[in-house]
Amino acid sequence: MKKINNQGFFLIETIAIVGIVITILVMLYSQISITQKNYQLNSKYNTSETIHAAKTIQEYFNQEGITSLISDLSTNPILDITSYEFDTTGYYEQLIDDLDINKIYFSVYDISPVINNYITYNIDSGMLRFLRSLRVSDTSSSYRIIMSFSNGEYSSLILN
């Protein structure tokens, strides 16, 4: 009768299986973490609250006119207009304050130059992540209002 050697396999087999299972668990967990992080970030982008805020700012812009802002865009693709003096009554300042806006930018529609040179335009990491999430597909569009809010939410509205 042929003698079968069963010795020496148990440890290697166990290590291999444990290794495979751990690798699968780690991969699964990292994927879930990424999905979770993306969900948490995306849930803070363009909420109904912030879209209404952006529309309110747009109404104000329609009233005041944005020709001076558009001419300023010829030198910079993005303008920080958080402290811009649209009127002398303090109305715009009050509106920014009431809407809990942290930063407000006026930019060209295609924001890729801003993303490529974000340090030059003092774009922080949260805003940069939001800018990267914006799609550039509608070639007929010209400008954007981009806003960050004090509760960590972000919003963008396209102006034609």
Added chain:
Amino acid sequence: MKNLGFSTIELLVSFVIISLIALAMFKTVIDLTDQIDQYEKMSEIAIVRGTVLNDVKKDLIQRKIYGVNICGCSCLDIVFQDLNVKRLIVNSEEKTIKYGNKAERLPDGYYFLNNLMNINDFITYKSTTLAMPVLKYNTILNIKVAIRNLKDNNTYDINIIHQYDNRQTGYLPAFIQNNTGTCD
């Protein structure tokens, strides 16, 4: 044939390893369940915020505001130019916010934050009128319902901002204290 089988130590080691893997998997499943629950609640609170805000904003834009009366603690009557009135009321105990006939309930883990100036009031409100030129918006109406998450204390406020020209609404000042309903 020599049958070696498993020794007690081998069995113990394999049992420990399998237990550790099972524990890790169990923890992962529990974490996942928590996350799914958290996502559901985040979606629910987004729906509550969006619904209330959309309904109020829609009325303010389409029907145009005439004035706002205080109807008690955490209660505002919004009067429109067609003289219809819609009540916005927060019930912190039942965790509901009602606008007109439509009520929304906060999901578990969320609560209304009271006004620090008046602990019984869960709606903060103000109206700012500035000397803007004629035919331009001169008034900003701000109605805020502060909502927080118990776990991370993050902000999920319903912030209703409406700008209008109060010279076109009969100059009725916003937030008139109603005799029948005082908040104390």
